[in-house]
Amino acid sequence: MAKSNIVLIGMAGAGKSTIGRILASQLNFPFIDSDQLIEQRENKSLQTLLDSEGYLGLRKIEEEAILTINTSNTVIATGGSAIYSEKAITHLAGQGVLVFLDVPLPLIQQRIGDYSQRGLAKPKAQTLSALYNERHPLYQQHANITVSKSDCKATEIAADIMRLISSQT
């Protein structure tokens, strides 16, 4: 079925993987995490890939992994940097609803903690807040649905997403 996937986009730490897993189990849909897909395809960890290929190399590898996804009735959690690939995002948008988990910067900072160890696909000198400000408009621009509820249980956010999606169809 066309556009039947639920695709979660947003910053690292927004809760895409956590909420994606909950949504998939509640809907009885398969779950794909593009980060896991990358690690399986490359047989390396994201951090190893970042160290060897650099942040632009990791973004390219992420794009390639996402372009292999062709599925339906599936929940897909993307990595935060997927938004830089117009090609990958357009590919996902052709198969599903893009749901932006819009989490404020202070909460992202709190969840991520020491971001130097997080494997973010960004230049070393770029701060988390600069990265957030660079990405935020891109997520907004591509989202079909924006979920602004963030400081509550992941299960509540998943329930909200299901309500928002069913009210759209």
Ligand SMILES: Nc1ncnc2c1ncn2[C@@H]1O[C@H](COP(=O)(O)OP(=O)(O)O)[C@@H](O)[C@H]1O
């Ligand atoms: N609604 C939430 N409330 C509190 N902590 C959360 C919530 N959603 C996610 N987390 C926590 O935030 C961290 C990042 O979540 P994760 O699902 O890995 O985000 P992402 O995949 O977007 O990077 C994890 O430690 C997770 O347990």
Ligand SMILES: O=C(O)C1=C[C@@H](OP(=O)(O)O)[C@@H](O)[C@H](O)C1
């Ligand atoms: O935002 C980023 O630059 C990244 C986020 C990570 O995924 P999550 O968004 O699931 O944390 C992962 O793809 C990689 O470490 C790069």
Ligand SMILES: [Mg+2]
């Ligand atoms: Mg994740």
